[in-house]
Amino acid sequence: MIPKEIEMDYVRVIDKAELPQNKMIIVVVDGKEVLLANVDDSYYAIINKCTHAGGSLAQGVLEGSIVTCPRHGARFDVKTGKAVGEAKIGFIKMKVKDEESCMVKVEGTDIMVGIP
Numbered sequence: 559m560i561p562k563e564i565e566m567d568y569v570r571v572i573d574k575a576e577l578p579q580n581k582m583i584i585v586v587v588d589g590k591e592v593l594l595a596n597v598d599d600s601y602y603a604i605i606n607k608c609t610h611a612g613g614s615l616a617q618g619v620l621e622g623s624i625v626t627c628p629r630h631g632a633r634f635d636v637k638t639g640k641a642v643g644e645a646k647i648g649f650i651k652m653k654v655k656d657e658e659s660c661m662v663k664v665e666g667t668d669i670m671v672g673i674p
């Protein structure tokens with residue numbers, strides 16, 4: 559079987575210098591908005607559209623590898639896309655689906671993102 563990484567097209571999105579440690583940025587890959595995060599100089603990418611109601615995750619808060627959606631507080635791990643916290647509206651809590659994660663690779667100072 560061919561490793562998944564080889565089947566994927568990567569797109570150069572930014573230079574490493576454009577994304578300081580523990581910050582996020584929105585990049586567009588293949589027409590999709592992707593949240594790219596630098597967590598302690600490792601890079602991770604997930605789709606930027608919150609699985610709850612489409613909030614822009616990159617407008618939220620990044621603590622370690624956990625991003626909190628600015629709309630209703632759902633939390634996702636940018637390393638995996640896994641949902642780790644529910645959305646909350648008033649007193650109502652709602653489970654949310656995991657976010658789609660994207661492959662990231664670094665070549666020299668170029669950060670590349672791949673979408674399967």
Ligand code: FES
Pocket residue numbers: 608609610611612613627628629630631632645646
């Ligand atoms: S849109 Fe993200 S928590 Fe509701």
